[in-house]
Amino acid sequence: QLQLVESGGGLVQPGGSLRLSCAASGFTLSAYAIGWFRQAPGKEREGVSCIRSSGDGTNYADSVKGRFTISRDNAKNTVYLQMNSLKLEDTAVYYCAAVKSLWCTIVVDSYGDGFWGQGTQVTVSS
Numbered sequence: 001q002l003q004l005v006e007s008g009g010g011l012v013q014p015g016g017s018l019r020l021s022c023a024a025s026g027f028t029l030s031a032y033a034i035g036w037f038r039q040a041p042g043k044e045r046e047g048v049s050c051i052r053s054s055g056d057g058t059n060y061a062d063s064v065k066g067r068f069t070i071s072r073d074n075a076k077n078t079v080y081l082q083m084n085s086l087k088l089e090d091t092a093v094y095y096c097a098a099v100k101s102l103w104c105t106i107v108v109d110s111y112g113d114g115f116w117g118q119g120t121q122v123t124v125s126s
Contacts (some may be wrong), residue, residue, distance in 0.1 A: 001026050001117060002026035002027050003024070003115065003117070004023070004024055004025075004097070004115050005022070005117055005118070006045050006094060006095065006117040006118065006120040007023070007120060009123075010121075010122030011105050011123045012123070013125070014088060014124055014125075014126055015085060015086065016086050016124070018085060019081070019082050020120060021079070021080055022080070022096030022117060023076075024098065024115075027115075028074075028077065029074060029098065031100055032053055032054055033052055033062060033104035034079040034088050035049070035096065035097045035098075035099075035104060036048040036050070036079075036081045036094060036096050037094070037106070038090075038093065038095070040089075040092040040093075043092075044121070046061065046108070047105070047106025047107060048094070048103060048106065049081060050070065051070045051079060051104055052102065052104045054102075055072050058070050058104070058123045064083075067083065068083050068084070069081070079096060081096075083088055086122075086124045089126070090122060091123050091125070093119040093120065093122075094121075095116055095117055096116075097111040097116045097117070099114030100113075
């Protein structure tokens with residue numbers, strides 16, 4: 001079965017950190033560009049970050065630049081999202097998605113032919 005599984009979400013205070021993981025099973029992640037997305041209650045899903053299949057190119061939404069870092073370990077078939085200096089507005093369900101492409105994008109529709117995980121909840125609250 002081909003699937004992506006996110007983990008690492010939780011409850012954290014403002015200014016805190018979390019590291020999300022996106023693990024693939026049933027396929028080799030190294031051939032795929034990976035994106036992280038999030039969806040807060042009542043809002044549309046939005047792109048957060050992405051990384052090229054080769055790992056040598058990344059992109060970030062303006063709202064997370066300088067705070068979030070995406071990385072990948074193809075040997076572990078896993079992509080990570082390190083989130084630092086978390087803010088209340090980062091609260092959302094975070095999803096990873098994979099699409100077979102040399103490039104990466106944080107446009108949700110670009111992952112329509114790819115794989116999506118089930119999401120992990122991140123709550124930033126004091």
